[in-house]
Amino acid sequence: MIQMTLIQIDNYGPWTVTPCPRAEADLQILQSELYADLQRQFAAKGGLVFFTRFDNMLAVTNGVGAEDHLRIQKSIGNRYPITVSMGVGAAETPYEAQRKASAALQKYGGAQNEERKEILAIEGMVNPDESFVQIAHIDINGITDSLTDIIPAYDTSFIVNRVQHFLMKKLIEKGSLLFFIGGDNFMSPCNGLDPEGILKIIEEIEEEINIALKAGVGKAPSAEKAANLADLALEEIRGGFTYKLVHVMKE
Structure with a gap:
């Protein structure tokens, strides 16, 4: 719950x-x-x-x-x-x-x-x-090299907002929420959505708007702990410790 x-x-x-x-x-x-x-x-x-x-x-x-x-x-x-x-x-x-x-x-x-x-x-x-909280920390792949350092800042912001719109639309259908947390990062409280479901959404967005995403997922009794685990899971993807696009860590 x-x-x-x-x-x-x-x-x-x-x-x-x-x-x-x-x-x-x-x-x-x-x-x-x-x-x-x-x-x-x-x-x-x-x-x-x-x-x-x-x-x-x-x-x-x-x-x-x-x-x-x-x-x-x-x-x-x-x-x-x-x-x-x-x-x-x-x-x-x-x-x-x-x-x-x-x-x-x-x-x-x-x-x-x-x-x-x-x-x-x-x-x-x-x-x-x-008590159980599942949170996904979703990140756009390589945005600094592909967008931030190349195109105008407002154009990058527009693309990030577009990704947010697509994510929100798909996640709400699964009973999940999505919030922008800065940069090119989003957090999704997503109890009831399994990692395969998150991966499917990520793959659909890349196919539809050509934006690649990855997600660290944390599971814990509290939001703070779940978010921290999601951050750690995402860092393992970024650091090349796993080749999964969705990586899960739990308490």
């Missing part, structure tokens, strides 16, 4: 233009600092946060309990001009878990509901004995 937490800034849209539109640079700073802050606090409990739209973030939170969520909410509310609400869901696949987390929070009102503040809506949480 995997546990997902939706983190949503309360009434953020109206706040950004009240009493008048706030400076865009200040909003970007707030969003990036909030993401870094949440990442730090959830990581301390073994979780992992993905920024998605910044006013909405998704975290893999196996092992992060209700009291932990409440403490993080309180810490944010004490130090920022905004507050955050959270929904928590658990399921066999990441997509289903985040769907349940979203539905749980939506029951308390919309994202721009003035009366909704610091809600913690829990649809379900993972029993420690059943």
Whole structure:
């Protein structure tokens, strides 16, 4: 079972233009600092946060309990001009878990509901004995030599975004999620998807858009450990210690 937490800034849209539109640079700073802050606090409990739209973030939170969520909410509310609400869901696949987390929070009102503040809506949480997280770290092969050092930077970014679109479309059909994590790297919480399924997706993308990928996969009770194992598995591919395009490491 995997546990997902939706983190949503309360009434953020109206706040950004009240009493008048706030400076865009200040909003970007707030969003990036909030993401870094949440990442730090959830990581301390073994979780992992993905920024998605910044006013909405998704975290893999196996092992992060209700009291932990409440403490993080309180810490944010004490130090920022905004507050955050959270929904928590658990399921066999990441997509289903985040769907349940979203539905749980939506029951308390919309994202721009003035009366909704610091809600913690829990649809379900993972029993420690059943906790399992599978994360794939997916990387574009040789992007520095083939793209970054040859074509304009924006063109490279466009290609990376195109790869992300194709990966997201294929992974969501398998109940998996995908997040951009910088450079030419993506992370996919992918409980329920076996290595052969990941390999098939990688092969399909190379055939369809001529972009070669590789993936390290980590399996562990928490997101932090699974992501670290995925990183190590990917490094073994990069270092030539395995010729597999999908390499798995587990705790």
